Each structure stands twice: as C-alpha cells, then as structure tokens.
Amino acid sequence: MTVSGPARRGVGATCLLLALIMLATLLALLMVQHRQARHQEAARAAFEDDAVRVTSVWTYRAPVCDRYGAPLNVTTDEYALAIQPSALRDIRNTRRQTLDLVEAEMARLAIDLWPRQAQIRRVPREDIEAHLMQASPMPLILWRDLDSETLQRWLLARRRYPSVELVRLPRRLYHLPDLAPLTRGRVYLTRRGSTPNDRDCDFPDLTMAGWLGAERWRDQDLAGQPGLERLFLDAVLFRQRALRSADPVIGRPVALTLDMNVQRWAQEAMEGLSGALVVMSSDGDLLALADAEGTAAPLSLSDPHERWQGLLRDRRQSDLCRCLADATAPGSTIKPMVALAALQAGVITPETRLRCTGAFHYGADAAIRCNSLVGHGEIDLYRALGSSCNVYFLELAARLGREPLEAMLRSVGLAQLPGEGFGPGSPTASPLDGPASRGVIDSPEWKRANYRARVDQVWRPIDTGFMAIGQANTRMTPLQAAVMANAVATGRRVRPRLYLDEPHWAVPLTVSPAARAAVMQGLREVVHHPRGTGRYARVEGMTLAGKTGTAQVGSPRAPRNDVWMIVMYPGYADEVRLVIAAMAHDQSSGGRDLGERLGHLAQRLQEWETWNDERRRQWPDGVNAGSVAGLAPGP
Known part of the structure; x- marks a missing residue:
C-alpha cells in the first residue's frame, strides 16, 4: 500500500515526539541517579567524619644535658602489655559483655605470665570498666615496666592472645639523680595537649610535661611535637582500623651550664x-x-x-x-x-x-x-x-x-x-x-x-x-x-x-x-x-x-x-x-x-x-x- 505524503509526515512527527520523550525520560533518570549518588557520597562522608577520630602518638622528649653535652635527663622506652577491647568484642555484645570478655582474657594471660602471682597481678575490674566507659579507641594498659623474664613468657604465649599487644611507653630516666634535682627538674605523665594541633586531637596519648626546674622552664623546647593518627571507629567508638598517620617530631636538647x-x-x-x-x-x-x-x-x-x-x-x-x-x-x-x-x-x-x-x-x-x-x-x-x-x-x-x-x-x-x-x-x-x-x-x-x-x-x-x-x-x-x-x-x-x-x-x-x-x-x-x-x-x-x-x-x-x-x-x-x-x-x-x-x-x-x-x-x-x-x- 502506498502511503501518501501527508501520512508520511505524520508518522515522522510521531517518531520524533517519541524520541524526545524517551530522551527527556533518560535525562530525568540520569539527574535522579546523579542526585542520589551525591547524597550517598555526602552521607558516606558524614558517616566517615563521625566515625574517624584523631589520636596523638607520643614522641621522645629531648634530653637535658650538662655543659659538655652529656645527657642528664633522658627518655627511653618502657615496655607494657595492653589489650585492645575491639579485638575481643562482637558487634552484638553489650558493654558489660565486653567487660567480661576483657576481664577473662586478662586473667588467662596473668596465669601464663605469673603462674604464682596471677591473682596479685590482675587488673581491677573497676579500672577496665572505667576505660570502657571513656569510649576510647586507645588500648587499655594492663602491666607496665615488664622485666626480661616476663617478656620471654609473653613471646611464647602471644599467639594465644591476638587482642593483647606489646606497646612502648615513654619513661624519663635521670643520671646522677641526687645532683641538682631542683635545677634539672622532673616530668609527669599526662594526656593533655601540647601542640597547636591538639585541639583537633580527640584522644591524646600519654605524653611528658615539665613539672619542676629546667624540665618546666624549657618545656616547649624539650617536648617536641607528638604525631597524629587517624582511626576509623565503629558506632560505639571501638577501634576498627588506622587510616593514616603523621610522624612525631623529637624535641630540642637543652644544655645547662652546670658541671x-x-x-x-x-x-x-x-x-x-x-x-x-x-x-x-x-x-x-x-x-x-x-x-x-x-x-x-x-x-x-x-x-x-x-x-x-x-x-x-x-x-x-x-x-x-x-x-x-x-x-x-x-x-x-x-x-x-x-x-x-x-x-x-x-x-x-x-x-x-x-x-x-x-x-x-x-x-x-x-x-x-x-x-x-x-x-x-x-x-x-x-x-x-x-x-x-x-x-x-x-x-x-x-x-x-x-x-x-x-x-x-x-x-x-x-x-x-x-x-x-x-x-x-x-x-x-x-x-x-x-x-x-x-x-x-x-x-x-x-x-x-x-x-x-x-x-x-x-x-x-x-x-x-x-x-x-x-x-x-x-x-x-x-x-x-x-x-x-x-x-x-x-x-x-x-x-x-x-x-x-x-x-x-x-x-x-x-x-x-x-x-x-x-x-x-x-x-x-x-x-x-x-x-x-x-x-x-x-x-x-x-x-x-x-x-x-x-x-x-x-x-x-x-x-x-x-x-x-x-x-x-x-x-x-x-x-x-x-x-x-x-x-x-x-x-x-x-x-x-x-x-x-x-x-x-x-x-x-x-x-x-x-x-x-x-x-x-x-x-x-x-x-x-x-x-x-x-x-x-x-x-
């Protein structure tokens, strides 16, 4: 059958109209998808911002030296055992259930490390509960200043305790401690901020602060700048993974004129x-x-x-x-x-x-x-x-x-x-x-x-x-x-x-x-x-x-x-x-x-x-x- 000219023009117009409708629909779908993607990205970013916390990482405090440059007050490592509650808990656990898990793990470890003193070495339940109530992603320090024998026992038993880790803590040591004590000064451990970036730090780590003498008078020079670590946390602020970190900066030594x-x-x-x-x-x-x-x-x-x-x-x-x-x-x-x-x-x-x-x-x-x-x-x-x-x-x-x-x-x-x-x-x-x-x-x-x-x-x-x-x-x-x-x-x-x-x-x-x-x-x-x-x-x-x-x-x-x-x-x-x-x-x-x-x-x-x-x-x-x-x- 032969289609006349006017009929052909009508079919073409209809096809064009349908094409335009389909194009408009496709554009609308693309706009909706783009908006949803933007909203999802914003929601993900908001969630990540809410789930990310910044912690500080302690740095070595610089030494106080005598007039010849020999160190008098120095910082060294102290080894401690700490437990990470997030490695023990299940997401469905309550905080009290997590407390029971931590206490049980700690008791088992104490028996392995000190078979005859396990009961004495146990960390009080109140201390564990106080740490969990702080909703801090930082590990709970169990025992400090470990001797070599305890460290050897830990190395043999560590595979059975994936939630426990060996951590380094700062410790100030004093050479000739009875000489010029009030002039050289002392430090104390604190979690206070000590750098301009500390207002952005949610969970400061332990750091040393000057308390007396030169340790106090020259605290800014000696303290250095702690590092920063960004942590991804879950809904109840248990640590999941580390995102990135900034290295700490060691302080500047201070030399006294004392002989x-x-x-x-x-x-x-x-x-x-x-x-x-x-x-x-x-x-x-x-x-x-x-x-x-x-x-x-x-x-x-x-x-x-x-x-x-x-x-x-x-x-x-x-x-x-x-x-x-x-x-x-x-x-x-x-x-x-x-x-x-x-x-x-x-x-x-x-x-x-x-x-x-x-x-x-x-x-x-x-x-x-x-x-x-x-x-x-x-x-x-x-x-x-x-x-x-x-x-x-x-x-x-x-x-x-x-x-x-x-x-x-x-x-x-x-x-x-x-x-x-x-x-x-x-x-x-x-x-x-x-x-x-x-x-x-x-x-x-x-x-x-x-x-x-x-x-x-x-x-x-x-x-x-x-x-x-x-x-x-x-x-x-x-x-x-x-x-x-x-x-x-x-x-x-x-x-x-x-x-x-x-x-x-x-x-x-x-x-x-x-x-x-x-x-x-x-x-x-x-x-x-x-x-x-x-x-x-x-x-x-x-x-x-x-x-x-x-x-x-x-x-x-x-x-x-x-x-x-x-x-x-x-x-x-x-x-x-x-x-x-x-x-x-x-x-x-x-x-x-x-x-x-x-x-x-x-x-x-x-x-x-x-x-x-x-x-x-x-x-x-x-x-x-x-x-x-x-x-x-x-x-």
Whole structure:
C-alpha cells in the first residue's frame, strides 16, 4: 500500500515526539541517579567524619644535658602489655559483655605470665570498666615496666592472645639523680595537649610535661611535637582500623651550664645544713646550684612523687629552688657595697680611720652594737672589712645617706630579677626570672606599702643604719649574692646564665678601679688576717677574698640567725674567675659555720681549673659522661 505524503509526515512527527520523550525520560533518570549518588557520597562522608577520630602518638622528649653535652635527663622506652577491647568484642555484645570478655582474657594471660602471682597481678575490674566507659579507641594498659623474664613468657604465649599487644611507653630516666634535682627538674605523665594541633586531637596519648626546674622552664623546647593518627571507629567508638598517620617530631636538647663535678662538691660542702650554695664563673655561667635540706635525706630525682609534693607544700611555692628564690637578710655581706658607694662619693678614702667604741648611737634611746663588745678602736677601711666592724659602716651610712646606698645596691641587681636592669639592647628577660625572687631593698616606699601603722612607715636614720649592715627588711638570694660579689671583683654586673644557648651579657658599674681594688684588699683581709671573720676559709697557697655575714631574722622570743659567706678566687680585682656564695639557716656565724667548708670547696675548684676538657667530662664516682649506666627511673 502506498502511503501518501501527508501520512508520511505524520508518522515522522510521531517518531520524533517519541524520541524526545524517551530522551527527556533518560535525562530525568540520569539527574535522579546523579542526585542520589551525591547524597550517598555526602552521607558516606558524614558517616566517615563521625566515625574517624584523631589520636596523638607520643614522641621522645629531648634530653637535658650538662655543659659538655652529656645527657642528664633522658627518655627511653618502657615496655607494657595492653589489650585492645575491639579485638575481643562482637558487634552484638553489650558493654558489660565486653567487660567480661576483657576481664577473662586478662586473667588467662596473668596465669601464663605469673603462674604464682596471677591473682596479685590482675587488673581491677573497676579500672577496665572505667576505660570502657571513656569510649576510647586507645588500648587499655594492663602491666607496665615488664622485666626480661616476663617478656620471654609473653613471646611464647602471644599467639594465644591476638587482642593483647606489646606497646612502648615513654619513661624519663635521670643520671646522677641526687645532683641538682631542683635545677634539672622532673616530668609527669599526662594526656593533655601540647601542640597547636591538639585541639583537633580527640584522644591524646600519654605524653611528658615539665613539672619542676629546667624540665618546666624549657618545656616547649624539650617536648617536641607528638604525631597524629587517624582511626576509623565503629558506632560505639571501638577501634576498627588506622587510616593514616603523621610522624612525631623529637624535641630540642637543652644544655645547662652546670658541671657535675662542681655540683657534687657544692652539695657536699652544704651537707647537714639548710640553705643554698652558688658557684658562678666571672662571665655569669652557673657551674653549681646546690640546695641543702638540713638533716632531711637529700633530694633525688628518683624519690617518690609524694615526697616532692610534700616538699613543695612545706615551702608554699609551686617551684622553689633555694639558690634562686630563698631570699633572706644579707647581713654583713652587703658592707662591700657600702664601702664602694662611700669611696665613689668621696666620703672617705681607704686610709680614713674611724673609731669604734662597740656601739653606734642614734640619739639617747637607740643604738646598734658592734660584733666586738669593747670596740675595734681606730681602724681604716681594710681592717673594717676584715673584722666586719658595724660601727665603721654605720658611720659611713650616716655620712652617705640612703639614696646613694640604694642606687649602688640596685646597680648590682638587688631587688631585681636576674634579667632586669641591663638597659636597651639587652635580652628582654632571663629564663631564671620565673622561679627567682626579686629580694628587697629597704626604703620609705617599701615601708609605706608593707606597714599599716603610721609610726612604722616613717623612715628614720637608724633605718639607714640597718640597711648598711644588711639587717631589718633588706632581702637577698644566694644568686644575687654571687652576682653582687662578682660585680665588686670585675666591675660589671653579669646576667647569670643557666643554659648554654643564652647569650652572655653584662653592664659596667660606675665605680672606679681604684675603689674596687681597695675593697678587694679589705676582702682579702677577711680570709688572710689572723683576726679576719673568714679566716676559717684560709687555704695554704691560695689567695682568696671573701665576706661573711650573720643576719638576725628571728623574733625576740624566738631568735635565730641566717649566715652567709662569699668567696672569690683568685682574690684580686679583675682577676677573679670563680665566685662562691653560700647561705645557711639557723646557724651562729657565717665564718665559723661556712668558712672551712668553702675553703675546701675553693681548693677543689683550683684543682678543677687545671683539668682538661676530657677530665671534666668524667662525672663524679668514676661514671663516664658518655654512658647511660646508672640511670635512675623517674616517676
């Protein structure tokens, strides 16, 4: 049959219409499929985001080293056994059923590892339950610090315990733990975050944080940066698999200026006393910071955590190193500064002779006695320093006035932190500023700020006298005493340095070399004159300069003394290389109680100066500084 033209055109239009309909339907199906795929991808991504958690991975904490680079505080591995609850549980199990499974697995393992002590070694059920309640993907630590015998038993039994794994934990070990414990410091284990990325970390791993001393003061350098690990978890936060991780970054070692041999001798010099001793080089390097605890057992970094907490409670400070923070009245150790101020102001010459009658009177009702009840007679500056005559320096203070004396004391660092007062261009602060005490210089402003009664706020001439002999309200730390003595000897105030990566810094004093030489001659008489107050420190063949001090710091009902002694070697202006400053509580006399101890220490330091670097690297007790033998475990 023949189809006419119009009929053919109608069939073509129908086919075209059907084709368009089919095309539109196909496009609609494709759009729906694309939208569903997008929704599924978004749902999968949302599910994965909700199921993925980030945990931190502990890093090695860098060591604290001595001045020669030998490690003192180091991090090592500690092996522990941990159980992964996710490897035991079935997805249909309740949390209590998982608890039963974990407890049963742990009990079986304890029997294999310690057949005779399995019951003792069992982890309390409460600890397992607490871990599961945290909904943490981290493994539960069962037993820490495993010995070699236990590890061997574990290796034989491990195939029967696929849910248990051997893990490494960080542990801080301390070489020579009894030397400079408060300066080197301690760490504690925590799960707190320690990097800028920790806000993105859901489950921090155990890490070390500084608690005391250099471990705390330089925590950011030592800590490094923990690694990160992304874990895929199931609906109840049990670990399924690890996705990817970022490697941890080890911290930066911190080298102290301490010398362990000098530190040992310093601590031995203070044995049986309660106080502190500082050994400092003339350029400001702290070679020893010795804290003495009296009759109590010496502190050690291997001591239990409870003893350290008790010590800090007793001292009522969060971090107390006596060398830096134990400020007490300086007594007569301040008299060289009075002499320098008087010489610089032209009030006296070194040969000026003044009469000591045994007391200096302030009117008819007040007087300050000398240490000689009958007086020293007419004496010059050299003999006044050697015998520590109160009357001589009270007369100087009366002629000089308070302001010049206060200015001289401030110029050597009193009433300031170790990093303060060095002028523009100097480092902004010292790492020692945090734990250190400023001390006090008695002044009208201080009295108005600290006394309520108006009569006690008045500054009187006798107050200037007390200021000149280091009594009443003036306070100084052993570190400040070392800096002050070094300033007298070298003519500059140094910035004390505890870390080798700090710069050396010093500012000159506005004191003439002739004035300093005269004072240093008087300080040599302290040690070498037959009646010098520091004669007990005399050592045959050595020329030492020194100054003793005794401060009355108790009350009339409970009198007690804090005593001081400073020794400089060699005892000549501009030649001093080492300074020793010691303070002890509840003693009778600086010269008698500290003189012989510091003389013996100076003799050891003279020998130490002759050692070469290789000999100095040899630690006390014959321990090789390059080895890790003798390490004591930390907390």
